[in-house]
Amino acid sequence: MEEPSKIVIKNLTKVFYKKESRVTALDRMTTTIKDGEFVCLVGPSGCGKTTLLRILAGLEKASTGSYQIVPSGKDRPLQSMVFQEKGVIPWLTVKENVAFGLKMRKLPKSIIQERTDYYLKKTGLNESASLYPKELSGGMKQRVSIARAFANDPEILLMDEPFAALDEQNKFILQEELLAIWTETKKTVLFITHSIDEALLLADRILLMSAQPGKIASEIQVHLPRPRTMEQVRADQGAAAAFMEIRKHLQDEVQASRE
Amino acid sequence: MKKTAVRFDPFKVEQEEWKRQQRKERYKKALTICSPIFVLLLWEFLSRTALIDPRFFPPPFEILKTFLAMGMSGELFSHIWISLYRIFAGFLLGVIPGVIIGLLMGLYSPVRHFISPLVMALMPIPTLALLPLIIILFGIGDMSKVVTIAGSVFFPVVINTAAGVLNIDAIYLDVAKNYGAGSKEYFFKIALPGSLPVMLEGIQMGQAIALLTIVAAEMMGATSGIGYLIWTSYKAFLLKEMFVGLILISFFGYLFSLGLRMLQKKLIPWR
Numbered sequence A: 001m002e003e004p005s006k007i008v009i010k011n012l013t014k015v016f017y018k019k020e021s022r023v024t025a026l027d028r029m030t031t032t033i034k035d036g037e038f039v040c041l042v043g044p045s046g047c048g049k050t051t052l053l054r055i056l057a058g059l060e061k062a063s064t065g066s067y068q069i070v071p072s073g074k075d076r077p078l079q080s081m082v083f084q085e086k087g088v089i090p091w092l093t094v095k096e097n098v099a100f101g102l103k104m105r106k107l108p109k110s111i112i113q114e115r116t117d118y119y120l121k122k123t124g125l126n127e128s129a130s131l132y133p134k135e136l137s138g139g140m141k142q143r144v145s146i147a148r149a150f151a152n153d154p155e156i157l158l159m160d161e162p163f164a165a166l167d168e169q170n171k172f173i174l175q176e177e178l179l180a181i182w183t184e185t186k187k188t189v190l191f192i193t194h195s196i197d198e199a200l201l202l203a204d205r206i207l208l209m210s211a212q213p214g215k216i217a218s219e220i221q222v223h224l225p226r227p228r229t230m231e232q233v234r235a236d237q238g239a240a241a242a243f244m245e246i247r248k249h250l251q252d253e254v255q256a257s258r259e
Numbered sequence B: 001m002k003k004t005a006v007r008f009d010p011f012k013v014e015q016e017e018w019k020r021q022q023r024k025e026r027y028k029k030a031l032t033i034c035s036p037i038f039v040l041l042l043w044e045f046l047s048r049t050a051l052i053d054p055r056f057f058p059p060p061f062e063i064l065k066t067f068l069a070m071g072m073s074g075e076l077f078s079h080i081w082i083s084l085y086r087i088f089a090g091f092l093l094g095v096i097p098g099v100i101i102g103l104l105m106g107l108y109s110p111v112r113h114f115i116s117p118l119v120m121a122l123m124p125i126p127t128l129a130l131l132p133l134i135i136i137l138f139g140i141g142d143m144s145k146v147v148t149i150a151g152s153v154f155f156p157v158v159i160n161t162a163a164g165v166l167n168i169d170a171i172y173l174d175v176a177k178n179y180g181a182g183s184k185e186y187f188f189k190i191a192l193p194g195s196l197p198v199m200l201e202g203i204q205m206g207q208a209i210a211l212l213t214i215v216a217a218e219m220m221g222a223t224s225g226i227g228y229l230i231w232t233s234y235k236a237f238l239l240k241e242m243f244v245g246l247i248l249i250s251f252f253g254y255l256f257s258l259g260l261r262m263l264q265k266k267l268i269p270w271r
Helices: A049-056 A094-098 A100-104 A109-122 A138-151 A168-185 A196-202 A230-235 A237-258 B002-008 B010-048 B060-073 B075-107 B109-122 B127-138 B142-166 B170-178 B183-219 B226-235 B239-267
Strands: A005-017 A022-034 A038-042 A064-069 A079-082 A156-160 A188-192 A205-209 A216-221
Touching (some): A005 A049, A005 A188, A022 A049, A022 A216, A038 A049, A038 A196, A049 A064, A049 A156, A049 A188, A079 A138, A094 A138, A100 A109, A100 A138, A109 A138, A138 A156, A168 A196, A188 A196, A196 A237, A205 A237, A216 A237, B010 B060, B060 B239, B075 B142, B075 B226, B142 B183, B183 B226, B183 B239, B226 B239
Parallel strands (some): A038 A205, A079 A156, A156 A188
Antiparallel strands (some): A005 A022, A005 A064, A205 A216
16 A cells, blocks of 8 residues: 655755855755655765755745645644754753744643643653753753654654763663654654664654765665564664665765765 | 871871861861951951041941941931932943943944944043033933933943853854754853853952942032942041941942842752
8 A cells, every 4th residue: 555645845955145156055956755654865065965855844945846745634743853963952951942833723631731741741751841941961952852853743753963962871872762653643744863873763764865966766666564673673684785885875975976 | 095086087087087187177267257356356456546647537436326327317327328329220221231232242243343443442541531421411310320320330231241142162052053043042042141151250359439420420510329439528528427338338249249149049950
């Protein structure tokens, strides 16, 4: 059975124009992401991954081309973003941060309370609900960011290297927690990462991007059964081959951009 | 025997170290408290022994006696009240428009581009240099002093408030936009709290300037206030009375700073 499309991207192009330079960050990018799919975007630095995410997040305008996030008909925001490390607002408490999107949408207090509490508990933050972010570790801060996005119950989730700044152990824990919440909600996720292991652990499909101008070079289906663990990823033949393929692609891209 | 035991128990070693740290902290605190007392005692000694001229630097104890005598007569308090009233009124009259215009400048770039050259051009002009003009416009009553203080307080507040808004990390703007904050929510949830720390620094600065200004403003064209007291005492060579005025200003400056620091802690608990 084929899942319906959730994100349809057609010929999306973004050029950064300045007096001295014109950079094509995205070049006629076209792809479709299915409902409930977890897609990782992997590519060399400066390949336009973040630009793509920012366009989908409504933070940047595409130069030409179009995209559509297919609404489900329920009262949901189109998308919510989990930002890199510093996205938690320091003058709001953990709870206020998690409730931020819901409050902005002016939902009834009881619903805000209920959803906030649910995701605080889910991410293990209920003990820290009234603390300010300065009192949290890096891992806890990213949990706040994730809880805020899920509590907002958007059509799709956008994640921009949410675990990049964490240490290895915390990263493993948060990846597992993210997978657990995702399995429960079955949200469509577009996730940027530099880590091949992370992509293999999380994704249904990995989109490989080429360096400037950014476009999709190839894609890899990850067939590992869920729920996954890092051990499975490491033990699986197919995953090992995929790892090498992605690694070679990234190295070739970096080499090519050097020459 | 005891010494070796201490040496080999790691907890004891660290406990000793911790105690040493605590002693150091206490010592530093004592230094902070001692320094003004030390200076006063030194002053008292030098003045009593006439190593410094007691006519110009009367001993602090004598100043205290003068203070009490002036307090008894009730005249001193009327000067204090009138000055405090002018300081507060001028301070508020400078801070409130400063904050409002500063926020508008920070939030709307056309406003910023229109107003900032005016602020930059007017800021270097000392309000005190305009005092004759202000007296002509507002008379020699309270209003001219209030306006002078307001004029001096306004600039650090407006500049810091605008800077406070502009220095908010761009990522919080992204978060607000991504989660659908309207302009009202953006103002109350992001711009106002985000600019508060820098804004309060500006208000703190404005407070110090208000005190500097009141004394000078009351020296010219005034018939009351602490500045007037300082000036007339000086002209009559009543230096003890003059020092009472100076020390009062220093005392209120300290008190206001303390109050604003406390307010700062209350308003920005997330720092």
